[in-house]
Amino acid sequence: MAILFDIIPVLLSSILSGVFLNFLFIPPYYTLHIENSNDILLFSMYLAVALVSSVLTAKIRREERKSRLKEEQEKSIKLYNTLLNSLSHELRTPLSAIMASVDGLRDAKGFAAGTIDADLIDQIDIASQRLNRQVENLLNMSRLESGLLRPKAEWTDISDLIFSTIRKLPEHRQMIRFHPTVDLPLCKTDSGILEQILQNLLINAITHTPQHCEIEVRCIWDKDRLSILVEDNGPGVPENQLNEIFKKFYKLPQTGSGGTGLGLSIVKAYTEALHGEVIAENRKEGGLRICLYVPMEATYLNQLNHE
Amino acid sequence: MNKASILVIDDEQQILKLLKINLENQDYRVITAESARLGLMMAENHAPDLILLDLGLPDLDGHQVLRELKKWYQKPVIILSVINQEEDIVSALDHGATDYLTKPFRTSELLARIRAALRHNNKIAIPDCNRFGDLEVCLEARTVHRNDLPIKLTHTEFNLLGLFVRNHGRVLTHQYILREIWGLNAQNETQYLRVFVGTLRKKIENNPNEPNHIITENGVGYRFQ
Numbered sequence: 001m002a003i004l005f006d007i008i009p010v011l012l013s014s015i016l017s018g019v020f021l022n023f024l025f026i027p028p029y030y031t032l033h034i035e036n037s038n039d040i041l042l043f044s045m046y047l048a049v050a051l052v053s054s055v056l057t058a059k060i061r062r063e064e065r066k067s068r069l070k071e072e073q074e075k076s077i078k079l080y081n082t083l084l085n086s087l088s089h090e091l092r093t094p095l096s097a098i099m100a101s102v103d104g105l106r107d108a109k110g111f112a113a114g115t116i117d118a119d120l121i122d123q124i125d126i127a128s129q130r131l132n133r134q135v136e137n138l139l140n141m142s143r144l145e146s147g148l149l150r151p152k153a154e155w156t157d158i159s160d161l162i163f164s165t166i167r168k169l170p171e172h173r174q175m176i177r178f179h180p181t182v183d184l185p186l187c188k189t190d191s192g193i194l195e196q197i198l199q200n201l202l203i204n205a206i207t208h209t210p211q212h213c214e215i216e217v218r219c220i221w222d223k224d225r226l227s228i229l230v231e232d233n234g235p236g237v238p239e240n241q242l243n244e245i246f247k248k249f250y251k252l253p254q255t256g257s258g259g260t261g262l263g264l265s266i267v268k269a270y271t272e273a274l275h276g277e278v279i280a281e282n283r284k285e286g287g288l289r290i291c292l293y294v295p296m297e298a299t300y301l302n303q304l305n306h307e
Numbered sequence: 308m309n310k311a312s313i314l315v316i317d318d319e320q321q322i323l324k325l326l327k328i329n330l331e332n333q334d335y336r337v338i339t340a341e342s343a344r345l346g347l348m349m350a351e352n353h354a355p356d357l358i359l360l361d362l363g364l365p366d367l368d369g370h371q372v373l374r375e376l377k378k379w380y381q382k383p384v385i386i387l388s389v390i391n392q393e394e395d396i397v398s399a400l401d402h403g404a405t406d407y408l409t410k411p412f413r414t415s416e417l418l419a420r421i422r423a424a425l426r427h428n429n430k431i432a433i434p435d436c437n438r439f440g441d442l443e444v445c446l447e448a449r450t451v452h453r454n455d456l457p458i459k460l461t462h463t464e465f466n467l468l469g470l471f472v473r474n475h476g477r478v479l480t481h482q483y484i485l486r487e488i489w490g491l492n493a494q495n496e497t498q499y500l501r502v503f504v505g506t507l508r509k510k511i512e513n514n515p516n517e518p519n520h521i522i523t524e525n526g527v528g529y530r531f532q
Contacts, residue, residue, distance in 0.1 A: 085389075089363055092389045093319050096411035100325040103414035107332050132411060152394075154526075155498040157505060163516055164523045180516055186498050192393055192526045301498055 010058045014050035021046055080146045084139065091135045098128045129170060133203070137262045140196060141248075144269045151190035151273055153297070158187050158194075158226065162217055165198045173211035174232075176202065184221050185298035189274060194294075197270045200263045201230045201290055208252075209234030213287075225276075225295040233287040242280045267292075311425055312336040314353065316346030316372070317361035317387065322410075326359065329414045335421075343367035347375055355382070357425060360404075362388040362395065370399060377403040383424035387412075393526030400480045400527070407478065407527075423476025437472055439520055439532065442511055444472050453511060463488065464507050471521065471531035480528040504529065 022032055026039045034040050102125045105116055143149055159180035166176055198217075205215045209232045218229040237245060237252065244250050248265040267290075271278045276294030283289050313335050315326050323339040330337045338353055340346035343364040350358060358376065362369030369386070376384060383405035388395060396407045405424045408417060436445040443452045449465050451458040460468065466488050470479070481500055485493045493499065508515040522530045 085363070089389045092410050093322065096389075097319075097321045097325055099411045100322070100329060100414060104325060104329050104332070107329065107414070128411070155501055157501045157523075159516060160501075160505075160523050161525065163518075164525060167517070178516075186501055195525050299498060301502055 007055065007058060010054040011051070014054040015047070017050055018043065018047040077148050080148055084143060084146075087142075088135075088139055091139075092132075095128055095132050095135065098124065102128070133170070134260060134262075137200075137260065137266060140266050141262055141269075144266065144273070149193075149273050151193055153188045153190055155186050155299075156189055156191040156194070158184055158219055158228075161191055161195060162198060162219065162228075165195055165202065166217070169199070169202055169206065172206040174206050174209055174213045174215050176206075176215045176217070178217040178219075181219055181221065183300075184219060185300045187221075187226055188297040188299075189226075189294065193270050193274060197267050197292065198228070198230075200267045201292070204263045204267075205230060205232050205234075205288075209287075221298065224298075225293050226298075228292040228294075229289060230292075231283060231287060231289045233283075233285065236282040236286060236288045237280065239282065242282070245280055246278065310334060310336060311356040312338065312353065313357045313359060313421070314338050314340065314346065314349055314355040315359045316340045316343065316364070317359070318342060318364050319361075322361075326417075329417075330421075333418060343369075343372045347372065350376060350380055357382060357421060357428075358384045360384055360386055362386055362399065370395075370402065373399060373402055373404060381428075383428045385420055385424055396527055397480050397482070400478065401482060405477065419476065427474060427477055433473055437475070439472075439475065441513065442520060444468060446472065451511065453513075458510050460507070460510060464503065464510070467503055467507060468511070471529070475531045478524050478528050478530045484528065 019032065022034060022043055023030060026034055026036075026043060028035065034043055102121055105111060105121050106118075108116065111118070111121075159178075162178050162180070166178060169176070202215065202217075209215070213232055213234045215230065215232045218231070220227045220229075241252060245252070246264050246268040247261075249261040250265070251261040268278055271292060271294065274294050274296075276292060278293075279291045281289050281291070313330055315323055315330075315337060317323050317326070317339075318341050320341065323341065327337045327339060338349060338355065340349045343366045346358075346360070346364075349355075358380070360369060360372060360376075364372065369388075373384060373386070384403065386396065386399045386404045386407040387410060388399075388407060389410045396409075399407065405427070406420045408420060433446065435447045436443060441454050443455075445451075446469055449469075451460055451465070451468065467484070470484060470487055481497050482494050485496060485500055489496070489499065504521060505515075508518050508521055512518045512520055520531060522532060524530055
């Protein structure tokens, strides 16, 4: 459609120029008649040349516009990346220094001698790790908001990804279980983004359920999409708030301190970046269930026997 | 006993100072440089045993520093990065970096990486039989035992395990492993690698779902320990 609109003015102008040629330069002058057969040939040739050149010009212009747009986009991506990188550098460097100091103190002679208070050092450590997670969330959020996130799909072993995400979670007092599905195919997805989604879902579950709760991760492959369910047997969420929890900076009224209300909104935005959807519901048995549905390419190569 | 010399190239004074303290605590000799140019010069003058290189230097892009270094410097370079973007890390590893750490990191992690990198570089001939917890791998005889029970591996599975053992403690990128085991044409066939790692884990890990030996570094590769 857009092409048609682009082409119509150039066609019009080339035909008009043909008509002008006829009117002004082909005898009899100042009429649109053509009497001489040579002049008919001349006129049609002129018309053909005008048409071809105008269509070509239009095409070239379109390409130019496209490449200019792309250039501008690339420039803004580059600028944004530079900004994010320097922000990330500024926030993480002091954190690295704090954590390295903590490690240094634990290693120091005074520590073994008991003149350094181990409890205080632990508190600095816990605080810096918490700060680090918030920095991560804020950086992720701004990366998402920039609209410049480009998911990169690669073959991923989903069970492996879930296990390694669980392993890297901060210390927690809940029981996290994951029973991998036996016939799960290899899936093509952006494993970095999926890891962030899972990590946020699990951290959300550990921050908002009492100790000794059970958190269960389940994973199902259904035709062309992957479903990951994260369930807990905590207090759940009031029915009328279920949709709210994915909104940015939203926190349930009764939740105490801690958290910025960013975690689940990042989950939602990242899931959408993978063309998936995420839904929260209360379980009949009590507790919250978050369902993640992400369409992806898969292969059952891993079911074949090798060699 | 350590006494290996380490050059740290990072533009952050505070990080340099702390790394120096923490590394000297472990008896490493530490020299520091706050810019890429100074770092390159010191690498040439002091010929350190290992270099810790920050990727975000103000005067020259870290990847470029790495390329310059790798023209003549044969010893291990460990990348420090605040950008936990896997592409950057993979690119550095594929251009000759030995390993990487993303800031903020734990000193214990840093020390483990340094030890693995130095061991790998010193070419202390890897002993024929190597023990990793419940696992014993003999490279020459091509045998594997778990809890003293023999495990049967296929030819390719053993090649893969052998590559892991020879590089234990170090991260290996997907592309590197594919190139080493299946050749140049297989560099992008990551799905095969996933499958083989899966079957290898089923055979050598106590619980293949919670692997203790072949650790996944998401988006980058695997680390054997």
